[in-house]
Amino acid sequence: MKVYEIGDTTNGLAIHKVERPVPKPGHGQVLYKLRATGLNARDLTLIMGRGPQPGPKNRIPLMDNAGEVAEVGPGVTRVKPGDRVVMTHYWQWLDGKWDNAMREQDFAGTMDGFLAEYALVPADPLVKIPDSMSFEDASTLQSAGLTAWNAVVEAGHAKASDTVLTLGTGGVSVFGLQWAKMMGARVIITSSSDAKLERMKALGADMTVNYRTTPNWSQAVLDMTGGRGADIVLNTVGIQEMEQCLTACASGARVMFIGANPVTPDRKASAPTALTRFPNLIMKDLTIKGIVVGSRRMFEDLVKAMTANKIKPVIDRVYNFDQVREALAYMESGEKIGKIVIKVQ
Ligand SMILES: NC(=O)c1ccc[n+]([C@@H]2O[C@H](COP(=O)([O-])OP(=O)(O)OC[C@H]3O[C@@H](n4cnc5c(N)ncnc54)[C@H](OP(=O)(O)O)[C@@H]3O)[C@@H](O)[C@H]2O)c1
Incomplete structure (x- = not known):
């Protein structure tokens, strides 16, 4: 089977195609035939060697995935050959609370990812998708879609009376807009581009701010909300925007800290990542909450x-x-x- 591997990223982008034997599923495993994958900010960091460490050499990159069950190993009953499926990248997190130890089993992080014709995966974390969902659509969901879902719906508890603020028009942020509109909330979205903001309006954004022409964008958010601010803020950028995120908050707002990798629009400047500076904030699933004495x-x-x-x-x-x-x-x-x-x- 053909797969891509990350090479030596010392001098930047390093990726090449190689042949590997098609693996045989063992007990509880599935041979996963990939039909679609895609890019996330983290993938670029790894493949370009822009992270705190060099990209993992010989690792198959990309965590996004959608495909079919090609073959099942002994003991697999949840899925059968031909089922259309997707897979989370921290595959041990099936339900309940996140545990930092689960980061050790991370497709495209600590393990091979999905820029390959086939992958060997555990059967338990596979999620079936309906025939009506294309593989291309499904392959966008597992990182950006699910992260935004968690931030807006699961942890954010978005409701129709909320104003949701989300930063930029990247994968996570656009899904954040969509989930927030689905929940009936008002959405403010920022971007460096007026043209992109027009697209966001067409998707349902109620208010927009160009953070390039309005560097003090948090004040613009306050102005647009009559001084009140946003109830849920998706910080999809990182610690560098945290101050303005906090400024843009309404009383009792929830700030979802998501941005972990440098995401400057030009993608050339590689600032120290928020993950490097505050590793536990994301990886231990921590919450920042203000306290004002008590009632x-x-x-x-x-x-x-x-x-x-x-x-x-x-x-x-x-x-x-x-x-x-x-x-x-x-x-x-x-x-x-x-x-x-x-x-x-
Ligand atoms: N915590 C988690 O579980 C988790 C999961 C997924 C992703 N992430 C992280 O979330 C971040 C976003 O991921 P992504 O996949 O959505 O990235 P992406 O698709 O590459 O989006 C990047 C976008 O960020 C926007 N941006 C850059 N600098 C900005 C700034 N100062 N203010 C506002 N927007 C800015 C730009 O939007 P415009 O072009 O509109 O200006 C850019 O297009 C990354 O750091 C990624 O690693 C974390």
């Missing part, structure tokens, strides 16, 4: 819980009302644990 209901719950559980606060020292200076000096000394109290009378 009366929370306070009532707290008092009930302390009473029921006989919890006492940790008080380091108690000063008299005329010992305020001493209290401050002790505070400043940094020696205290827990609280310093001043008795008033």
